Each structure stands twice: as structure tokens, then as C-alpha cells.
Amino acid sequence: MSCISTESIDVFFNAKSVAIYGASASQNSVGQAIVQNFIKPQYTGKVYAVNPKYSQILGVPCYPSLQDIEDPVDLVVVAVPARITPRVFEDIAAKGCKAAIIISGGFSETGPVGAELEDEVVAIANKHGIRIIGPNCVGVIDTQTHIDTFFLPEYRCGRPRPSNVANISLVSQSGAFAAAISDWTAELGLGISKLVSLGNKCDVDDDDLLCYLGNDPSTQVICFYTEGYDPMKGRTFFEMAEQVTKDKPVLVVKSGRGKRAAAAASSHTGSLAGSDRVADAAYHQSGVIRADNFEHMFDMAKALAMQPPAKGDRVLMVTNGGGLGVMTTDALEALELAIPSPSPELDARLHERLPSYCAVGNPIDVVGDTNSGRYNAVFDEAIKSGEYDMFVVGMLLQTPSLDMDVTNVISNHQRQSGIPFVVVSMGGGFTTKAGEIMELMGVPTYTTGEKAAVAAKALAKYGEIKYGKEFNRTLTNNKKD
Amino acid sequence: MSNLREVNRKMKVAKKIFKTVRDEGRTFVLEHEAKDIMASYGIPIPAYGTAVNANEAVEKAKEIGYPVVLKILSKDILHKSDAGGVKVNLKSDDEVRKSFNEIMENAKKYGVEKGVDVNLSRGVFISEFAEMGTEIIVGVTKDPQFGHAIMVGLGGIFVEVLKDVSFRLIPFTESDALEALTELKAYKILEGVRGEGPRDVDALVKIMLGISKMVQENPEITELDCNPSFVYEKGKGALVVDARILIEPSNESSTH
Numbered sequence: 246m247s248c249i250s251t252e253s254i255d256v257f258f259n260a261k262s263v264a265i266y267g268a269s270a271s272q273n274s275v276g277q278a279i280v281q282n283f284i285k286p287q288y289t290g291k292v293y294a295v296n297p298k299y300s301q302i303l304g305v306p307c308y309p310s311l312q313d314i315e316d317p318v319d320l321v322v323v324a325v326p327a328r329i330t331p332r333v334f335e336d337i338a339a340k341g342c343k344a345a346i347i348i349s350g351g352f353s354e355t356g357p358v359g360a361e362l363e364d365e366v367v368a369i370a371n372k373h374g375i376r377i378i379g380p381n382c383v384g385v386i387d388t389q390t391h392i393d394t395f396f397l398p399e400y401r402c403g404r405p406r407p408s409n410v411a412n413i414s415l416v417s418q419s420g421a422f423a424a425a426i427s428d429w430t431a432e433l434g435l436g437i438s439k440l441v442s443l444g445n446k447c448d449v450d451d452d453d454l455l456c457y458l459g460n461d462p463s464t465q466v467i468c469f470y471t472e473g474y475d476p477m478k479g480r481t482f483f484e485m486a487e488q489v490t491k492d493k494p495v496l497v498v499k500s501g502r503g504k505r506a507a508a509a510a511s512s513h514t515g516s517l518a519g520s521d522r523v524a525d526a527a528y529h530q531s532g533v534i535r536a537d538n539f540e541h542m543f544d545m546a547k548a549l550a551m552q553p554p555a556k557g558d559r560v561l562m563v564t565n566g567g568g569l570g571v572m573t574t575d576a577l578e579a580l581e582l583a584i585p586s587p588s589p590e591l592d593a594r595l596h597e598r599l600p601s602y603c604a605v606g607n608p609i610d611v612v613g614d615t616n617s618g619r620y621n622a623v624f625d626e627a628i629k630s631g632e633y634d635m636f637v638v639g640m641l642l643q644t645p646s647l648d649m650d651v652t653n654v655i656s657n658h659q660r661q662s663g664i665p666f667v668v669v670s671m672g673g674g675f676t677t678k679a680g681e682i683m684e685l686m687g688v689p690t691y692t693t694g695e696k697a698a699v700a701a702k703a704l705a706k707y708g709e710i711k712y713g714k715e716f717n718r719t720l721t722n723n724k725k726d
Numbered sequence: 727m728s729n730l731r732e733v734n735r736k737m738k739v740a741k742k743i744f745k746t747v748r749d750e751g752r753t754f755v756l757e758h759e760a761k762d763i764m765a766s767y768g769i770p771i772p773a774y775g776t777a778v779n780a781n782e783a784v785e786k787a788k789e790i791g792y793p794v795v796l797k798i799l800s801k802d803i804l805h806k807s808d809a810g811g812v813k814v815n816l817k818s819d820d821e822v823r824k825s826f827n828e829i830m831e832n833a834k835k836y837g838v839e840k841g842v843d844v845n846l847s848r849g850v851f852i853s854e855f856a857e858m859g860t861e862i863i864v865g866v867t868k869d870p871q872f873g874h875a876i877m878v879g880l881g882g883i884f885v886e887v888l889k890d891v892s893f894r895l896i897p898f899t900e901s902d903a904l905e906a907l908t909e910l911k912a913y914k915i916l917e918g919v920r921g922e923g924p925r926d927v928d929a930l931v932k933i934m935l936g937i938s939k940m941v942q943e944n945p946e947i948t949e950l951d952c953n954p955s956f957v958y959e960k961g962k963g964a965l966v967v968d969a970r971i972l973i974e975p976s977n978e979s980s981t982h
Binding site: 522 | 869870873892893894902906
């Protein structure tokens with residue numbers, strides 16, 4: 246399995262002219278919502294509507310067929326009833342378009358009749374070299390080119406924005422999840438490059454997107470939501486992932502941990518297997534990081550997008566609140582990260598630079614009356630010592646003594662050392678703002694110790710995937726007690 | 727070149743056996759056939775042979791050396807113990823002779839009970855009674871989404887009760903195999919616990935790699951159980967004691 250051409254996929258994200266087939270003048274219709282997306286000033290390409298009933302929709306010129314449009318059309322968004330899609334595809338072929346997104350449902354997901362219709366459309370597309378996303382999907386959002394086929398009005402479903410630091414792209418089989426992800430990541434302020442909903446995957450599938458996003462310079466982390474694969478498509482995904490994960494982190498949330506497959510098997514091995522355990526092994530073997538749920542996936546993806554992977558598993562927790570330190574190290578330990586105490590030499594140097602009432606260990610508690618200077622001293626010595634591969638920093642801003650320069654201290658040490666940092670900052674409005682500032686400076690910031698630990702674990706896991714034997718693993722499954 | 731020839735030879739052993747299996751309308755591979763295939767892939771198995779009558783069984787037993795195990799070999803009997811078709815730890819010529827006859831009687835009875843005309847022409851499978859080691863199960867499943875995967879775990883309660891097994895897609899590397907073992911909760915037993923020395927993990931990894939290669943070159947295998955396998959003290963190797971292989975029916979034969 247190799248990742249040959251991404252050109253045929255690129256047009257879905259970079260189309261300079263888009264036609265909406267089934268564009269509609271009725272309010273609150275799918276055919277109108279999509280037109281609305283493309284008349285926003287951010288989209289700088291050309292947009293056409295296709296529907297024999299109208300001459301214009303919301304000011305967009307409307308044509309009876311694609312062939313009536315004089316200029317070339319790069320991408321066609323199809324939002325017409327399933328039964329007329331074969332006719333629409335004949336028009337797409339005649340116009341010479343090479344990419345179509347079928348939003349409409351009513352295909353293979355509904356039964357054999359719909360499946361036949363889908364086959365018919367695919368046959369036309371194959372004959373004319375047209376790539377298809379869908380059917381039964383919400384299509385794509387590209388936050389940079391502003392291609393947006395999600396038929397969900399923006400006031401109901403927020404749209405994510407790209408970040409200047411690093412971006413995540415997400416691919417979801419489910420349209421509903423794609424919509425929720427759009428809305429959710431917009432709210433979280435996660436930097437997003439592309440969102441794709443694949444629907445029935447009649448043509449473009451997970452492998453195509455994995456290959457494309459693996460080569461996409463504006464995507465730093467690739468995330469998938471899947472419910473399972475077609476026969477042997479798990480294998481091809483595995484083979485593609487093996488090539489991508491060395492260069493870029495790939496995260497997956499897969500539902501269906503059930504045991505359907507087990508019932509059918511006749512042997513001992515078969516009954517113990519079940520697809521999900523095999524899927525788990527496949528992800529692990531190909532360097533794909535599996536997240537238990539979306540929350541974990543976002544926490545991990547944010548860290549992986551903003552920080553370099555860790556070169557080993559030794560974490561130092563630095564905090565200005567003892568409780569936060571204990572809670573976070575508990576979570577780090579549960580995730581099998583090493584939390585070694587400073588060596589006697591490092592311990593001595595830290596004691597020299599910190600007031601005597603600070604607790605030096607792991608965590609290091611610089612206590613409630615700290616200013617950014619104590620953090621600076623700790624990072625300075627700990628980085629020099631080479632005893633740690635990662636820093637988790639508790640930054641509680643309710644105390645009056647902690648100056649905002651702490652964000653500079655953290656981000657400077659991170660950049661100069663190349664060692665990954667993760668920040669935990671619990672609290673309300675002021676803390677949230679500070680967290681946003683911290684992230685603008687490139688360091689991922691979390692609201693709980695548990696979330697920060699999940700992020701730290703992802704950085705270690707990806708380090709292990711990327712560096713292989715070079716990864717300094719001090720803790721193994723069998724050394725943990 | 728010699729390497730290629732070697733691959734061809736191994737594949738020929740397997741392909742020839744699979745053809746026989748299919749010609750007889752079976753999807754399961756008989757024990758001596760499974761052992762022939764495994765031997766061709768360098769997977770360690772106890773010395774074995776087949777015998778169609780009691781005299782031959784005694785002769786083979788002497789060649790192999792006592793104690794031995796006798797098992798029914800018939801295309802009509804998949805679960806040998808259920809049919810009274812297994813006799814273990816036989817220590818003399820007399821015991822072998824007696825057991826051979828008993829196995830044949832039991833198989834006939836089993837046939838009558840099940841209303842099947844049991845073919846007894848293949849006689850018995852006879853093999854060295856392997857010394858008990860740490861019990862291991864190694865298996866292969868063909869997942870509809872991901873294809874072939876190996877499963878490994880420690881036998882007995884670890885598999886039956888705790889489901890303490892790990893998986894890797896086939897093919898896999900040596901370090902994948904080792905990692906799959908270290909993932910097991912029971913891995914400590916392989917490292918040596920309660921005064922016992924460490925087990926021969928390298929030998930176990932070699933078995934896993936042999937199976938990986940065998941399945942890769944023979945994708946018509948749909949399921950495989952090496953249960954039990956024994957792994958002995960470090961330096962003393964490992965053995966696949968019992969092997970069960972199922973293949974695809976001929977109509978969905980793979981074109982690889």
C-alpha cells in the first residue's frame with residue numbers, strides 16, 4: 246500500500262469554483278444552508294447554484310445544469326434526492342468536473358435498493374474519473390480556504406478556526422459527530438485545519454484521507470473517528486498508517502468494542518479475538534494512538550500539535566499548589582509515566598536556589614507565595630541536569646504573587662530546550678484567559694491534572710512511536726511495582 | 727536463490743497438504759498434516775509418526791522412545807478427546823498395543839452414537855509424550871477487517887478465566903513478538919517467579935515468527951491453535967504439543 250497521488254483529493258479542500266447542485270431558495274433547507282456558507286466573504290472562489298427552478302439564489306447565479314455554466318467547475322456539492330443522482334452525475338461527467346460531495350442520504354445505508362443506486366453513481370464516477378466523498382455525509386470544512394459544505398447554520402454549529410501555532414485535522418465516518426466536532430472544537434478554541442465527514446465511503450475512504458493529510462503541510466495531527474472498517478479495509482488502513490505515523494501523529498477513536506465477531510468463531514483463538522482486540526493490536530503495531538473518547542482525543546491532539554514528542558518517559562511535575570501536584574502525579578503514575586525524584590546533585594542545586602520551605606522532590610512544590618523566578622530556577626536546573634524528558638507545570642494564578650511573566654518563563658524554557666511542556670491551570674475567568682495566552686505562546690494548557698496527564702502520556706507515546714529504540718523508556722510494564 | 731528454493735519447498739509441503747484436505751472435502755487439517763507443515767517452517771514439535779495398526783504403532787513408539795501419546799486420526803473426528811481418541815503417557819509396547827485397539831473401538835462407538843461412518847483407515851497419530859513445561863497458547867485468527875492476527879498467552883486459567891492474551895497483526899517483527907509477550911499480565915511467570923528460573927522466551931518468539939511466516943505464505947489458513955505449547959527453562963527451548971489448523975473451503979480459495 247503506498248500513498249501515490251493526493252491530487253485528486255486536494256481539490257476537495259482547494260476548489261477555486263464550487264457548484265451546489267440542488268441549491269434552494271427555501272429557508273432552512275439543506276440546499277440553502279450550503280449556499281450561505283459559500284457567500285460568506287471568507288470564501289474567495291466562485292460559487293454557482295444549479296437548480297432549474299431558479300435564476301438566482303441569495304444573489305448567486307443559478308443554472309439549469311452544470312453544462313450551462315460557462316467557466317470550469319472544480320467541485321460539485323450534490324444535495325438532490327438520491328433517485329436523481331445518476332442523472333446529476335451524467336451532467337457532472339459532461340461538464341468534466343473531477344470531484345463531488347454527495348450530501349444526500351438514501352443510498353446503501355438504507356438497503357439494497359439504495360445500494361444499487363450508489364453502485365450506479367460510482368460506476369459513472371469511475372468511468373469519468375470523478376472522486377466522490379459521501380454519500381450520506383456533511384462533507385468538508387477547510388478553515389483556511391473556507392470551503393464549507395456543512396449544511397448546519399453557523400449560529401447552531403460553530404466553525405473551528407486555524408491556529409498560528411499548529412493544526413489538527415479530523416476525519417469522521419459519522420456526520421453527526423463531524424458536526425459535533427466542528428461545534429466543540431470551535432468552543433474549545435482548538436486549532437483546526439480540516440474536518441471531513443466520509444459517510445458511506447463509496448469512493449474516498451479513510452486511507453485516501455490518511456495519505457492526503459499525511460502529506461498536508463497545514464495538518465500537524467490527524468484524528469479519526471470510525472465505527473469499523475469494510476472487509477480488509479482495516480488492513481489497508483494499518484498499512485497506510487505504518488507509513489504516516491513516523492512523520493505525523495495519528496489518533497483514532499473507534500467505537501464498537503463489542504464482541505459480535507467472537508460469536509461466529511469456532512476456535513479458541515477466534516473466540517478470544519473479536520475485531521476490537523485485533524483493531525487495538527493493529528493500531529498499536531502501526532503507531533496509531535487510540536483514544537478512549539473524544540475528550541481524550543482532543544486533549545492528546547492539542548499537545549501533539551503544539552509540542553515535540555518526548556524522548557523518554559521521565560516527567561517532572563512543578564507546581565505552586567501541593568494538592569494539584571499530588572493529584573497530577575497520581576494521574577501520571579496511573580498512565581505509567583515515570584516520576585523519578587531529582588538526583589542528590591540536582592536536589593542540592595535546587596535547594597540552593599529555592600527558599601528552604603519549598604518541597605523538592607517530584608512533584609517540586611514552589612509553594613503559594615512563589616513568583617515566576619522560582620519556576621525559572623527549577624526549569625533551569627532540571628533541564629541542565631538531563632534527568633527529565635518532559636515537564637508538567639501546575640500554574641495556579643489565584644495567588645497574588647505569581648506574575649504573568651511565568652508564561653514567558655515556561656515558553657522560553659520549552660523553546661530553548663526542545664523538551665515538551667504541558668501546563669495545568671485550574672480556575673475561572675482570569676485563569677482561562679491566562680491559559681489562552683499560554684497557548685498562543687505554544688504551550689498546551691489544561692484545566693485539570695488528569696487532562697494534563699493524558700496529554701503528557703500522548704507526548705511520551707508518540708515519542709516511543711517516532712524514536713523507537715532510541716526512546717528512553719525507564720519504566721516497563723514489568724518494572725512498575 | 728537458495729532462499730527462494732527454501733520458501734518454495736515449505737510452501738509445497740503446505741500446499742500439497744491443503745490440496746489433500748480439500749479433495750477430502752475437509753476444512754480442518756489432521757494432526758500429522760499440521761505437524762508436517764509446522765516442521766517445514768522449523769517450528770519445534772515432539773517427535774511423531776502415524777500408524778495404521780497396533781504392530782506399526784508399537785514399532786513407531788520404540789523409534790520415538792517412551793513415553794508416547796496416541797491420538798485418533800480421522801477426517802470424521804475433529805474433537806479427538808470427545809471420541810475417546812486420545813491416550814497419553816504410554817510407557818510400554820503392551821500399553822501402546824492395548825491403547826491402539828481401545829482407540830479404534832471408541833471411535834467406532836462414537837461413530838455409531840453420532841450416526842457417522844467414521845473412516846479409520848488412517849489409524850493413529852503417535853508422538854513423544856512431551857515433558858510438562860509452562861503452558862502457552864499461540865493461535866491465529868483471520869479478522870474480517872484486519873486479516874490475520876496472532877494471539878499469544880499463558881495457558882490454563884490465564885487464557886480461560888483472565889483472558890490474558892495479546893494480539894499482533896501478521897506479519898510482525900521480532901520486537902513486536904517480544905512486546906506482545908511483555909504486555910501479558912502473566913509475563914512475570916516467563917521471567918521466572920517463586921524460585922523458578924526464567925523461561926526460554928527466545929524459543930517462544932521463534933515459534934511466533936515461524937507461525938507468522940507460515941500464515942503469510944499460506945493465507946488460506948483461517949484459524950490455528952497451538953494449544954498447548956510448552957516453554958521450558960531458558961536454553962531448553964519450547965514445543966508445540968498440539969496443533970489445529972483450519973483452512974478456507976476451496977470455493978473461496980485465496981489467489982495469493
